[in-house]
Amino acid sequence: MTERRYATDQYARHLDARIVDVDPDDGRVLLDRTVFYPGGGGQPPDTGALVLGEDRLEVVRVAEDARGVWHWLDGGLPAVGTTVRGEVDWDRRYRLMRTHTAMHALCGVVWERFASPVTGGNMEPGVGRLDFELPDWDPEDKAPLEAELNAQLAAARPVEIAFLPREEADRDPSLIRTKVSLLPAALTEVRVVDIVGLDRQADGGTHVASTAEVGVVRIAKVESKGRGFRRIRLALS
Numbered sequence: 402m403t404e405r406r407y408a409t410d411q412y413a414r415h416l417d418a419r420i421v422d423v424d425p426d427d428g429r430v431l432l433d434r435t436v437f438y439p440g441g442g443g444q445p446p447d448t449g450a451l452v453l454g455e456d457r458l459e460v461v462r463v464a465e466d467a468r469g470v471w472h473w474l475d476g477g478l479p480a481v482g483t484t485v486r487g488e489v490d491w492d493r494r495y496r497l498m499r500t501h502t503a504m505h506a507l508c509g510v511v512w513e514r515f516a517s518p519v520t521g522g523n524m525e526p527g528v529g530r531l532d533f534e535l536p537d538w539d540p541e542d543k544a545p546l547e548a549e550l551n552a553q554l555a556a557a558r559p560v561e562i563a564f565l566p567r568e569e570a571d572r573d574p575s576l577i578r579t580k581v582s583l584l585p586a587a588l589t590e591v592r593v594v595d596i597v598g599l600d601r602q603a604d605g606g607t608h609v610a611s612t613a614e615v616g617v618v619r620i621a622k623v624e625s626k627g628r629g630f631r632r633i634r635l636a637l638s
């Protein structure tokens with residue numbers, strides 16, 4: 402099983418690792434540890450390269466399965482046992498971290514104001530969308546919601562990562578903020594992202610350490626997605 406360094410050290414940009422399996426048919430390698438986020442929870446996978454001496458092998462795709470985190474490479478595949486340096490495209494990843502934390506902060510302010518659960522979401526570097534069950538929305542609400550979101554971000558709230566035993570997490574249903582997704586049955590430990598005092602939820606993604614790092618955000622658009630449902634689009638400035 403690949404050690405997922407990004408889950409505990411979100412600011413790690415590179416990591417030396419050993420290739421533990423090679424799948425030539427699919428052009429991919431399995432590493433013993435990685436800083437590459439394989440995607441999930443609305444956050445896309447990282448891009449970057451595996452560096453081997455003078456060679457930079459572009460990582461064109463990352464995904465996980467029961468065995469660990471697979472890295473698809475552009476070009477030839479190193480042999481099993483080779484040590485490589487995994488390097489994420491940090492500008493892109495850091496933008497995703499800021500975007501992801503902004504989206505959790507939006508969950509927090511929408512919950513405080515409307516007690517509305519989030520039903521789904523997705524992001525690209527710098528832009529995100531979240532769907533809420535939000536029957537009482539009025540277009541006049543957009544400006545104050547954006548102001549409240551930016552005030553919460555500017556408050557420099559710490560963003561803390563914790564790992565809870567499964568039983569403990571199951572006793573706290575508020576951790577599962579996305580109504581439609583339940584924790585996989587096999588999970589024995591649950592990673593929790595806590596924007597202290599604002600939003601706390603089970604989440605595998607990468608976040609900044611303080612909401613101040615997000616900067617100022619804009620609520621770009623609020624769309625109706627059928628009766629009682631709204632899609633809120635936000636953008637980093």
Ligand SMILES: [Zn+2]
Nearest residue numbers: 442501604606
């Ligand atoms: Zn998330």
